[in-house]
Amino acid sequence: MIYTSEAIESVIESLSALPTIGRKTAQRLTLHLLRQPKEDVEKLANALLTMKEKVRYCSQCCNLTESDPCNVCTSAKRNRSLICVVEDPSDLFAIERTNEYFGLYHVLHGALNPLDGIGPNELKIKELLLRLDEGHTGESAQEIILAMNPNVEGEVTTQYLVKLLKPLGVKVSRLARGIPMGSDLEFADEATVSRALQGRVEA
C-alpha cells in the first residue's frame, strides 16, 4: 500500500473520478485539503451534500434550482414573451453574465447526438412544447431564441427545433455568428469569417 491512510486514498479516488482531474492532481488537491483548517473542508463537504439534496430541475424551464419554479421563472422583472433555449445550465450562466437578456430560459440538458444515443426524448423538448401550449400555461411566448453551441450537435438541434417550432406560429430566431469581439480578422477561421460575411448588417 502506497498511502498510509485509507481515508486519504478514498478522497483521492473520488476526486480523480471528476473530469479533467487525473490521479496526480487529485493527490495534490487531497494533500492541500489536509493542510486546510477543518472548517473549510467541512464547508466543502456540507455544501456538496446540501447541493445534492436541494437542487432539482425547475418544472417550467428545467434549469437547476432550489425553489420550484426557479427565480428566473418567478421574477416579475422578466419579459415572459421571450424564451431563450440553451443546451446546458452553464450556457444559461454565460448569457446571464451579459446582463443584457431579460427574458425566460429553457434548458434542454444536452444536444441531439444520435451516435451517443441522444434523441429528442432524451432532451427537455417535450417540456418546451408544453410551455408553448397557451391553453396549458396561460402565457404566450412571442419569440424563441435558439442559443445552441456552434458545433455539429448544436446545429442539428437548432434545425430540429426550427422545424418543430415554426409551424406553431411563434417567431424563432438564433444567435448571430461572426467575428468574436477583441479577436483579429487575420486569425479567425474560414467558417467564422464566412458566417460573418453571410450575416453582414447595414453599418
Place this chain on the structure above:
Amino acid sequence: MIYTSEAIESVIESLSALPTIGRKTAQRLTLHLLRQPKEDVEKLANALLTMKEKVRYCSQCCNLTESDPCNVCTSAKRNRSLICVVEDPSDLFAIERTNEYFGLYHVLHGALNPLDGIGPNELKIKELLLRLDEGHTGESAQEIILAMNPNVEGEVTTQYLVKLLKPLGVKVSRLARGIPMGSDLEFADEATVSRALQGRVEA
C-alpha cells in the same frame, strides 16, 4: 444573482478555493457533480469528512496516518537503520512507488525558505533529531538519506541538515543527480548534464 441556487454557488466557491482550480473549472466540476448519482457525491463528501477527522501526523516520522505510529513505522519488514528525509508526503509516495526502498521515512512538511518565513522551527527537524537520539528511542539509524527537491529551497535544506547531522556520527547521503531515464541528452539542461558529469560512476 447569476446562479439560481445558493447551494450551487457555495460548492463553486469552495472548489475554486483549491489550487489550480479557477472559477470556470469549479463551475464545470459542480455541474458534473449535479449530474452524478447521489451516492457518488455523498461518497466524496463523507470521504472528505472522514479524512479530516481521522488523519493526523505520525508521532515518529510525521507522515500522514490514521493510526499512530503509522504503518511504515510499525512494519516489521522495514529496515530500521535507514531514514529517508523528504519535504512532503507526496515525495514519500513518489519513493514508495519505486518499490525499491524499504527503510523508514521522516517528513519535514516543507523546506527552508527564509523569504516566506519558513525557518528550522517551522519544519519537523526537532522531531528528526529526537529520533536520532538513541537514548530516547532505543533505535539507531545508521544512514540518513536526504531526498529534498532539486531546487534552491531543497538545496538549502539539504546543506542545513548535513551540517546538523554529520556531527552526530551518522552516515548522511543524498539522492543522485543526473540525466532522467527515458530522456534525451540533447534536451537535458546544462545544470543537469553538469551534475551528471560530476557524479559519473564506473561503468
